[in-house]
Amino acid sequence: MRTGILGVGKYLPESVLTNADLERMVDTTDEWITTRTGIKERRIAAQTEATSDMAVKAARMALDRAGLSPSDIDLIIVATITPDMFFPSTACVVQDKLGAHGTPAFDIAVACSGYIYGLAIADQFIKGGLYRNALVIAAEKLSSVTDWEDRSTCVLFGDGAGAAVLGPVEEGGILGVNLGADGSKGELLQLPAGGSRMPASIKTVENKLHTIKMEGNVLFKHAVKMMSDAAKGVTEPLGLKADDIDIIIPHQANVRILNAVAKKMGVDPDEKVYLNISKYGNMSAASSAVALTEAVEEGRISKGTKVLMDAFGGGLTWGALVIEWS
Numbered sequence: 001m002r003t004g005i006l007g008v009g010k011y012l013p014e015s016v017l018t019n020a021d022l023e024r025m026v027d028t029t030d031e032w033i034t035t036r037t038g039i040k041e042r043r044i045a046a047q048t049e050a051t052s053d054m055a056v057k058a059a060r061m062a063l064d065r066a067g068l069s070p071s072d073i074d075l076i077i078v079a080t081i082t083p084d085m086f087f088p089s090t091a092c093v094v095q096d097k098l099g100a101h102g103t104p105a106f107d108i109a110v111a112c113s114g115y116i117y118g119l120a121i122a123d124q125f126i127k128g129g130l131y132r133n134a135l136v137i138a139a140e141k142l143s144s145v146t147d148w149e150d151r152s153t154c155v156l157f158g159d160g161a162g163a164a165v166l167g168p169v170e171e172g173g174i175l176g177v178n179l180g181a182d183g184s185k186g187e188l189l190q191l192p193a194g195g196s197r198m199p200a201s202i203k204t205v206e207n208k209l210h211t212i213k214m215e216g217n218v219l220f221k222h223a224v225k226m227m228s229d230a231a232k233g234v235t236e237p238l239g240l241k242a243d244d245i246d247i248i249i250p251h252q253a254n255v256r257i258l259n260a261v262a263k264k265m266g267v268d269p270d271e272k273v274y275l276n277i278s279k280y281g282n283m284s285a286a287s288s289a290v291a292l293t294e295a296v297e298e299g300r301i302s303k304g305t306k307v308l309m310d311a312f313g314g315g316l317t318w319g320a321l322v323i324e325w326s
C-alpha cells in the first residue's frame with residue numbers, strides 16, 4: 001500500500017499587485033523584475049484575511065475534489081511561516097473552521113519546503129497505518145511580513161494557499177521522499193524579531209525587524225545546488241532518470257533558478273518544468289502546493305504521470321518527492 005493524493009485545492013486572494021503598481025511604490029521596473037525573476041504579478045490578501053482563512057478555502061476545494069468531508073480526515077498539517085498568531089497553531093484554527101473536531105492538527109515551519117515536508121509526514125502516518133486520510137495545507141500571507149520599502153524583497157512575494165487530501169491507494173502514490181536542512185545558513189533568509197531571541201519592542205518595529213531579510217544572490221547559488229541535489233537524492237535510489245519524470249513541480253522562487261536546476265538535471269525546462277511564478281510570485285510553501293493544483297487542473301497531471309516535486313527555502317531546508325499520480 002502507498003499513499004496517494006486524492007484531491008488538490010487552492011485559494012488565491014482577489015487583489016492583484018502588478019509590477020507596474022510596484023514601480024509606483026519603490027525604485028524598480030517591470031523589466032528588472034521580469035528578467036531577474038520571471039514575476040509579472042502577485043496576489044495580496046485583504047487586511048481582514050488571515051492565513052487560516054486562505055487555508056480553509058484551499059482545504060475545502062481539496063476535500064470536495066477528493067469526495068471527502070472534514071469528518072473523514074484523521075490528521076491536519078499546515079505548513080506556514082506566517083501563522084495567524086504564535087499559538088494556537090493555524091492548523092488548530094483551520095480544524096475548528098472545518099468542524100473537524102478532535103482531529104490532530106499541527107503546524108510545521110519549514111518555509112518554502114513546507115508543503116513537501118508536510119506531504120512526507122502525512123505519508124508516514126498513512127503508510128504506518130495510524131491514520132487513513134490526511135489534509136496537508138500550505139498557506140502564506142507573506143504580504144504581512146514584507147518590508148514594502150525594500151525593493152530587493154517586496155517585488156518577490158505573494159499570498160495564497162494550496163492543499164491536498166492524502167489517503168491509501170492501490171496503484172501509484174508517493175514513491176520516494178528526500179528531505180534535508182542546513183541550519184548553519186539560516187541567517188541568509190530570516191525574520192529576525194518577534195520570537196524569544198528578540199521579542200517585539202518599539203525598537204524592533206522601528207528597525208523593521210518583523211519583516212523578511214534575505215541575501216538573495218547568495219541564496220540563489222545555494223538554491224540551484226540544493227534543489228538539484230534534492231532531486232537527485234530522491235530519483236537515484238528509485239532508479240529513475242530525468243526521462244522517467246513526466247513533470248517537475250518546483251518551488252517558484254525565481255525562473256532563473258529553475259532553468260539552472262533543469263539544466264543541471266539535463267531536462268528541457270519548457271517541456272518539463274511547471275511554472276506559474278509570473279502570476280503569483282514566491283508564496284513560500286504555498287507555491288509548490290498551488291503549482292501542483294494548477295498542473296492537475298490544466299490536465300498536465302493525470303493517472304500514471306510521474307511527478308517530481310522539488311523545493312528549497314529558509315532554514316535552509318530542501319525537499320524533493322516523487323509521486324505517481326493515482
Ligand code: UT7
Binds near residue numbers: 027037
Ligand atoms: O524562496 C526560496 C528562497 N529565495 C530564493 O531562493 C531567492 C534567490 N535569489 C533570487 O531569486 C535573486 O537573487 C533575486 C531575485 C532576489 C535578486 O536577483 P539578483 O540577480 O541576484 O540581483 P542582486 O541581488 O545581485 O542585485 C543586482 C542589482 C543590485 O544593484 P547594483 O548593486 O548592481 O547596483 C540591486 O540593488 O539589482 C538591484 N536591485 C533592484 N533593481 C531594481 C535589487 N532589487 C531590485 C529591484 N529593482 N526590485
